[in-house]
Amino acid sequence: MPEAANPRDIVLLVDDSPEALGFLTEALEQSGFSVLIATSGNAALNIADRITPDLILLDAVMPGMDGFDTCARLKANASVAQVPVVFMTGLTETEHVVRALEAGGVDYLTKPINIDELRARIRVHLSNARSAQSARVALDAAGRHLLAVRGDGTVRWSTPQATRLVNAATGSDDGLAVVAARIAAWMQERQGGDKQGSLTLHQAGQTGLQISYLGAIGANEYLFRLTAENGISDDEMLRQHFHLTQRESEVLLWIAKGKSNRDIGEILGLSARTVTKHLEQIYVKLGVENRASAAVKATQVLHGI
Numbered sequence: 102m103p104e105a106a107n108p109r110d111i112v113l114l115v116d117d118s119p120e121a122l123g124f125l126t127e128a129l130e131q132s133g134f135s136v137l138i139a140t141s142g143n144a145a146l147n148i149a150d151r152i153t154p155d156l157i158l159l160d161a162v163m164p165g166m167d168g169f170d171t172c173a174r175l176k177a178n179a180s181v182a183q184v185p186v187v188f189m190t191g192l193t194e195t196e197h198v199v200r201a202l203e204a205g206g207v208d209y210l211t212k213p214i215n216i217d218e219l220r221a222r223i224r225v226h227l228s229n230a231r232s233a234q235s236a237r238v239a240l241d242a243a244g245r246h247l248l249a250v251r252g253d254g255t256v257r258w259s260t261p262q263a264t265r266l267v268n269a270a271t272g273s274d275d276g277l278a279v280v281a282a283r284i285a286a287w288m289q290e291r292q293g294g295d296k297q298g299s300l301t302l303h304q305a306g307q308t309g310l311q312i313s314y315l316g317a318i319g320a321n322e323y324l325f326r327l328t329a330e331n332g333i334s335d336d337e338m339l340r341q342h343f344h345l346t347q348r349e350s351e352v353l354l355w356i357a358k359g360k361s362n363r364d365i366g367e368i369l370g371l372s373a374r375t376v377t378k379h380l381e382q383i384y385v386k387l388g389v390e391n392r393a394s395a396a397v398k399a400t401q402v403l404h405g406i
Contacts, residue, residue, distance in 0.1 A: 110227060113137045113154035115145040115171065116189065117163045121212075125158065128216045134223075142166030146174055149181045156227055157181075158219075161190035161201060161209075169204045176205035176255075183233065183258055185226040189214060233258075246327040248277075249318060254285025263327050270302065270310035270329065284312065284325065335403055342402050343386050352379045356392055357399035 112134045116122050119140075126136045137154060139145035143166060145159070157175065161168040168188060175181050188201040188209040201209050207226055210219060246263040250256055256277050259267070267276035280302060287300045299313040315324040339357075340350035348369070355365045362376045369376075380392065389395050 110156070111135045111137060111152065111154040112223070113139065113145060113148060113157045115139045115142070115157065115163075115168070116160040117141060118160070121160070121189075121214075125214065125219075128219070132220055132223075142168070142171030142174070145171055146178075149175055149178055153180050154184055155230070156223055157184055157186045159186055159188050159206070161188050161192055161197065169200050172201070172204040172206055182256065183230065185230050187222060187226060247315075248280070248312075248325045248327060250281065250284050250288075250323055250325065252288055252321045252323070254281045254283075254288055256281050257322055266327050266329060267310065280310070280312065280327075287312075288323070339399055339402060343383075343398075345383065345386060349379050349383050349386070352376060353383050353387075353395060353399050356380070356383075357396045357403065359396070 110133070112129055114122060114125055114129070114136055116125070117140050122138055122140070126138065129136050137148055137152065139148055142163060145157070148154075149157075157172075159168045159172055163171075166174075168190070172186050172188075175184075175186065185207045186205055188206045189212060190197060190201065190209055191212045192198075198209060207229075208222055210222065246260065246266050248256065248259045248263050248267075259277060264277060267280050268274055270276065271279045273279065283300060283302055299311055302310040302312065309329070311328045313326045313328065315326055318324045336347075336350040336354045339345060339353050340347060343350075343353070345353065348371075351369055352365055355368060360368070362373050362380070365371070366373050366376050371379075380395075383395055384390060387395050387398050389398060
């Protein structure tokens with residue numbers, strides 16, 4: 102009996118062949134996946150604009166927009182950029198395999214498709230995608246403003262906190278595009294050479310943004326840390342205002358964000374007992390009796406109320 106997938110797993114199947122669509126849809130649905138069907142590259146782009154799939158199976162050879170161009174355009178969509186794309190192709194020449202990977206694909210299957218192999222590869226890529234997403238969430242929970250880009254400056258992923266910082270620094274809801282352009286130019290200048298260092302982005306009327314290179318984290322993928330130039334972090338603002346210790350300010354910041362003691366302990370690597378002891382000191386220094394009052398005071402400071 103086929104192994105059931107998580108009911109939330111949505112596979113976008115892109116192929117211009119009705120026979121292939123019918124065969125693969127039946128096999129995937131029997132495995133517990135929800136299947137979205139697109140018979141062209143444009144149809145796939147339209148679907149991805151409305152629904153974010155968990156994995157995309159993409160035919161390489163289609164009339165009009167082929168699978169390679171479709172993949173590149175899908176990857177330009179920030180909401181789809183992290184979705185694994187598996188190519189299906191009868192083309193086995195090295196140049197076609199390389200082109201599939203360069204377009205953003207993570208794997209390829211040779212037609213005719215072996216269903217058992219298809220299921221196995223889908224499980225692997227879904228697991229990898231979830232692990233990567235969990236890592237990004239963990240980084241964000243730790244307050245890390247991190248951005249990963251390809252060698253050409255294309256954004257691979259950004260933690261939510263980094264995205265918010267970029268948008269604030271650029272005064273735009275699409276600030277990543279501005280930052281990506283600057284990083285692309287910076288990477289081009291250092292092509293084949295030392296990429297150590299940082300660059301600074303200044304927008305009129307906005308706080309400067311420092312973009313520091315941290316290192317390579319994969320084939321053609323590079324990690325940058327973002328910092329508001331001459332800015333002050335939220336926890337540092339709380340520390341200075343209430344004369345807290347560094348750890349107390351971190352605990353108070355997460356209290357202001359509505360986190361429980363258990364959540365705060367997991368985020369900061371503390372026991373629940375230690376979090377409670379920090380809270381006792383925070384209440385004394387803020388002159389309050391409970392976490393709700395502490396959260397209100399912290400929010401007032403952070404938002405200048």
